[in-house]
Amino acid sequence: MRAQPRASHFIGGEWIEDTDGAVIESVYPATGEVIARLHAATPAVIDRALAAASAAQKDWAARPPVERGRILRRAAELIRARNRALSVLETLDTGKPLQETLVADAASGANALEYFAGFAPTVTGQTIPLGRDMAYTLRESLGVCVGIGAWNYPIQIACWKAAPALAFGNAMVFKPSEVTPLSALALAEIFAEAGLPSGLFNVVQGDGACGAALIRDPRVAKVSLTGSVPTGRKVYAMAGEGIKAVTMELGGKSPLIVFEDADLDNAVGAAMLGNFYSSGQICSNGTRVFVHRDVREAFLERLAVRTARIVLGDPLDEATQMGPLVSEAQMARVLGYVAQGQAEGARLVCGGTRRGETGCFVTPTVFADVRDDMVIAREEIFGPVMAVLDFGTEDEVIARANATEYGLAAGVFTGDLARAHRVVAALEAGTCWINAYNLTPVEMPFGGVKASGVGRENGHAALEHYTRVKSVYLGLGDVDAPF
Numbered sequence: 001m002r003a004q005p006r007a008s009h010f011i012g013g014e015w016i017e018d019t020d021g022a023v024i025e026s027v028y029p030a031t032g033e034v035i036a037r038l039h040a041a042t043p044a045v046i047d048r049a050l051a052a053a054s055a056a057q058k059d060w061a062a063r064p065p066v067e068r069g070r071i072l073r074r075a076a077e078l079i080r081a082r083n084r085a086l087s088v089l090e091t092l093d094t095g096k097p098l099q100e101t102l103v104a105d106a107a108s109g110a111n112a113l114e115y116f117a118g119f120a121p122t123v124t125g126q127t128i129p130l131g132r133d134m135a136y137t138l139r140e141s142l143g144v145c146v147g148i149g150a151w152n153y154p155i156q157i158a159c160w161k162a163a164p165a166l167a168f169g170n171a172m173v174f175k176p177s178e179v180t181p182l183s184a185l186a187l188a189e190i191f192a193e194a195g196l197p198s199g200l201f202n203v204v205q206g207d208g209a210c211g212a213a214l215i216r217d218p219r220v221a222k223v224s225l226t227g228s229v230p231t232g233r234k235v236y237a238m239a240g241e242g243i244k245a246v247t248m249e250l251g252g253k254s255p256l257i258v259f260e261d262a263d264l265d266n267a268v269g270a271a272m273l274g275n276f277y278s279s280g281q282i283c284s285n286g287t288r289v290f291v292h293r294d295v296r297e298a299f300l301e302r303l304a305v306r307t308a309r310i311v312l313g314d315p316l317d318e319a320t321q322m323g324p325l326v327s328e329a330q331m332a333r334v335l336g337y338v339a340q341g342q343a344e345g346a347r348l349v350c351g352g353t354r355r356g357e358t359g360c361f362v363t364p365t366v367f368a369d370v371r372d373d374m375v376i377a378r379e380e381i382f383g384p385v386m387a388v389l390d391f392g393t394e395d396e397v398i399a400r401a402n403a404t405e406y407g408l409a410a411g412v413f414t415g416d417l418a419r420a421h422r423v424v425a426a427l428e429a430g431t432c433w434i435n436a437y438n439l440t441p442v443e444m445p446f447g448g449v450k451a452s453g454v455g456r457e458n459g460h461a462a463l464e465h466y467t468r469v470k471s472v473y474l475g476l477g478d479v480d481a482p483f
């Protein structure tokens, strides 16, 4: 199986190769086959990308917003027309089942492009009456933005960053995770075909050092990272050195709270979605499932029955519901957490094993009797491992749900809507769901609080993070000087 792109980088509208860069291998995690070989960006390649972005940005920002929107809409249409090919590519690069990638990856990226295409022409400033004088504000683009992606939703992440950046007149240099380098290049090609002027969306490959070189460059105005908290701390600090704007979409250990009056089948379904979709490699997953004592056994019974039915296997077979983890390293990490959970005394209800000897398959895993102080209840595992914890009262569960450095997301299942709103108001999380989980439509802002992030992607909130406000004071009379 091959998915070799024409070259490693896409800069200024051209495919660029520089074989001096370290080799990056893209591996299909279902079989271990190398599907593409690329090269990391050398300093010359990074410089070329930033130069191309800088050169193109001002003209782009000066274009009428409807024109910018039209190009983004065309890109969305091209993505939809090629959804299957893009989904197969994403499946090969990530191992996520085609059943998912066909509906959740490129499709979500297209939605973001369509949304921000329509948003661009609606952006206006304010007029501020000041008696005799007045002031007005202008919404300006930031300049060159750097996007750095994680490996779990490669094309979605690239689109969620590129769409608002480009819609509001910025240029972007995007660095995908070296684990999943391929779909961002396909996106760059689609942008070019949609008529995006050269230099506005550039892709460079590389590891953390490449990301750091981009962030530190004085030509860069803003950095948007999707990644882990440790990486977020480094990236935020580097951006802080240059007083650059940031968006940080980081990790989580989100609570999903199931009250005794919840619709149990829906709660079980949501807990499974929030732990096993994408083999559990989703930042907002509800990995601490707090279930009220009175319904705990019934919840666990139904969960075990439904989990046993999950079809784990060949990601390219559309009947498959769960594929492998993204890499051997991730599989080893996840299995390490499973062993730790068992050693700490959590009860393994199901799963917890590697499936087969080829590929990075881990069976969907449920732990019960988990305590708050266990490592599996505190650290982000990023795999198909659900921790079920018991609780008794509303106040208790709120306090325990908030007792974490993370604050990305939270979910509440209950038949009592007054309680649902009261509880989400008390939860320290950037994104909450009531009687639903992990739905992230582009219309809704998404992001975290506490260590889980800074800023928001999607929705109207994204405007704040890809534009800046210029205030203009208009003197309409004589200058009143005391001198």
Ligand code: NDP
Pocket (backbone or CB within 6 Å): 148, 149, 150, 151, 152, 153, 175, 176, 177, 178, 179, 206, 207, 208, 209, 210, 211, 212, 215, 226, 227, 228, 229, 230, 231, 232, 234, 235, 248, 249, 250, 251, 252, 282, 283, 284, 380, 382, 408, 448, 452, 453
């Ligand atoms: P990492 O933090 O390891 O990497 C994220 C990106 O940052 C990669 O492209 C990586 O490069 C790059 N990077 C690493 N070090 C540096 C550095 N010093 N300077 C600049 N860039 C750097 O995350 P993963 O790729 O392992 O993704 C999983 C994590 O992402 C999880 O914690 C998950 O919760 C989080 N995530 C958050 C989301 C959100 O929206 N809140 C959504 C999806 C995931 P490379 O890997 O190529 O070396």
